[in-house]
Amino acid sequence: MSTRIAFLKGHGTENDFVILPDPDNALDLSPAAVAALCDRRAGLGGDGVLHVVRSAAHPEARAMAGEAEWFMDYRNGDGSVAEMCGNGVRVFARYLQHAGQLAEGDHAIATRGGVKTVHIAKNGDVTVGMGRARLPEGDVTVSVGEHSWPARNVNMGNPHAVAFVDDLAQAGDLHSAPPVSPAAAYPDGVNVEFVVDRGPRHVALRVHERGSGETRSCGTGACAVAVAAARRDGADPAVTGTPATYTVDVPGGRLVITERPDGEIEMTGPAVIVAEGTFDAEWLAQAFG
Numbered sequence: 348m349s350t351r352i353a354f355l356k357g358h359g360t361e362n363d364f365v366i367l368p369d370p371d372n373a374l375d376l377s378p379a380a381v382a383a384l385c386d387r388r389a390g391l392g393g394d395g396v397l398h399v400v401r402s403a404a405h406p407e408a409r410a411m412a413g414e415a416e417w418f419m420d421y422r423n424g425d426g427s428v429a430e431m432c433g434n435g436v437r438v439f440a441r442y443l444q445h446a447g448q449l450a451e452g453d454h455a456i457a458t459r460g461g462v463k464t465v466h467i468a469k470n471g472d473v474t475v476g477m478g479r480a481r482l483p484e485g486d487v488t489v490s491v492g493e494h495s496w497p498a499r500n501v502n503m504g505n506p507h508a509v510a511f512v513d514d515l516a517q518a519g520d521l522h523s524a525p526p527v528s529p530a531a532a533y534p535d536g537v538n539v540e541f542v543v544d545r546g547p548r549h550v551a552l553r554v555h556e557r558g559s560g561e562t563r564s565c566g567t568g569a570c571a572v573a574v575a576a577a578r579r580d581g582a583d584p585a586v587t588g589t590p591a592t593y594t595v596d597v598p599g600g601r602l603v604i605t606e607r608p609d610g611e612i613e614m615t616g617p618a619v620i621v622a623e624g625t626f627d628a629e630w631l632a633q634a635f636g
Contacts (some may be wrong), residue, residue, distance in 0.1 A: 350628040354384075354391060355442060357620045359434035361475075361599025365393040366620075372404040378426025383634035385424040390634065391626065395432060398440050399589045401556035402457045407548045415457035417443060423558030431504040433458035433566020433614050437473040440465040441618035444479075452629050453614045459503030475625040477503060477567065479610040483532070489539055490526045496525070498539075499575040499592045506537045507571035511579065515543055520555045521561035542570045542576070551596035552575055563599030572613050573604035584608040 352374070355366040365384050367374060393409045395566055398420035403407040408418035415612040419433045419439045437458060443449040451467045464476035481502040489510040490500045494517060496510040512518070518525070518541035520556050525539045530560055537558035545551050552572050554565040573593040577583055582591045584606050591607040 351625040352421045352628050352631070353623070353625050354576075355445075355620055355623040356393070357397075357438040357442060357618065358599070359437045359564065359566065359618045360565060360597050360602060360616055362434035362565065362597075363393050363501045363563075364395050364397045364435055364438055365391050366399060366438070368399045368442075368446065370401045372400045372420075374398070374506065376420075376422065378422075380631055381422040382424065382428040382495060383451075383631060385426075386634075394424050394556070394562045395429070395435060397435055397441065397442070398422065398578065402498050403551075407459060408457045411457040411462050414462045415455040417448070418457040421458065423556070424560075425558045427558045428459070429505060429558065430565055431458050431463075433475060433477055433503075433568075433570060434564050434616070435566070435568070435618060436463055436465060436475045437618035438620075440467055440473050440475075441620055445620050458504075465474070471617060472615050474613055474615040475566070477570050477612040477614050480571065480606075480612060482574075482578075484534060485529075487532050488528050489541075499571075499578065500532060501571035501574050503570050505567055506533050506535070507540060507568055508537050509535070509540045509572050509575040511542050511544075511575075513543065515532065515541055515551065515553050517541065518555075521553060521619040522559065523560075524555055535587075538565060538568050538571075540572050541563070545594075545596060548576075548580075548582075548592060549594045549596075553598065554596070564602070565598040566602065566614055566616070568596060569595040569602045570614055574612070574632060577606060582628050585610060 400414035498508040498510040
C-alpha cells in the first residue's frame with residue numbers, strides 16, 4: 348500500500364494555503380514538491396504551503412523552541428522559502444486550534460521572521476503581532492508599462508514596495524513581477540503593493556507576491572501599506588503618540604491594521620479551514636520526478 352499524507356486547505360481573506368501537519372519534520376519538502384502541491388490544475392492548489400512542525404524538530408527553529416512550541420515553515424507557491432506570511436500565521440493558528448493544540452487566547456508561533464504572538468478570538472478572528480516595520484533609506488520606483496510611481500520601501504520581515512496610485516487597474520495583470528528600481532534595493536525580490544484611498548484611514552490594495560504572483564490577500568503587505576499610509580498622512584504613531592489604525596481592503600476581504608507608538612503592529616482578520624484529506628505520497632513523487 349502506498350503512503351497517505353494528511354493535508355488541509357485553509358485561507359485568510361482568500362490567501363489560500365495547503366497545510367501539512369508534520370510535527371516531527373519527517374516530510375522531504377523540496378521546492379519542486381511544494382510547487383506541485385500548489386499547482387491549481389495538477390495539484391491541490393494554493394498560494395503557498397504551511398508546513399506545521401514542532402520548533403524543537405526543525406533546525407531553523409530550535410533556538411525559538413523555548414518561546415514557541417510550533418514553527419511555521421512557510422513556502423511560496425513556486426517552492427521558494429519565505430521569511431513570513433501574515434495571513435499564513437493566522438491560518439496556521441486556526442489549524443492548531445482545529446487540531447486541539449491551541450485554545451482561544453494568546454499564543455506564540457515561531458517563524459523565520461521571529462516569534463509572533465497571536466490572539467484567537469471567540470468571534471473567529473485572529474490577531475497577529477507582526478513586529479515592527481523597518482523603513483530602509485533610498486528612493487524606490489515601481490513601473491507598469493509606461494507608468495512609474497514612487498514607492499515606499501517597507502520591510503515587515505520580508506520586503507515590500509508600496510505605491511499609491513489613482514486606480515487599481517493601473518497595476519496591470521500582475522501575472523509577472525512589476526519592475527522595481529533600483530534592483531539593488533531588493534536583492535532577494537520584493538512584494539509590490541498598489542494602493543488607492545477609500546476614505547479616512549481606509550485604503551484598498553492589489554499585490555504581486557514574489558514567488559506567487561497576484562494573490563487575493565497579503566498580510567505583511569497590508570501592514571506595509573498601513574505603515575506607508577500613516578507616514579504619508581502624517582500619522583506616524585512614534586511622532587503623534589497615538590496608535591494609527593487603518594482598514595485595508597484586499598481582493599479577498601478586509602484586514603484591520605494597528606501600529607502602536609512603540610512601533611509594534613497588529614493585524615486582525617478571519618482565518619478559515621475549508622477542507623481536509625489525504626494524498627498519495629507516490630503521486631507527489633511522480634509529480635516532480
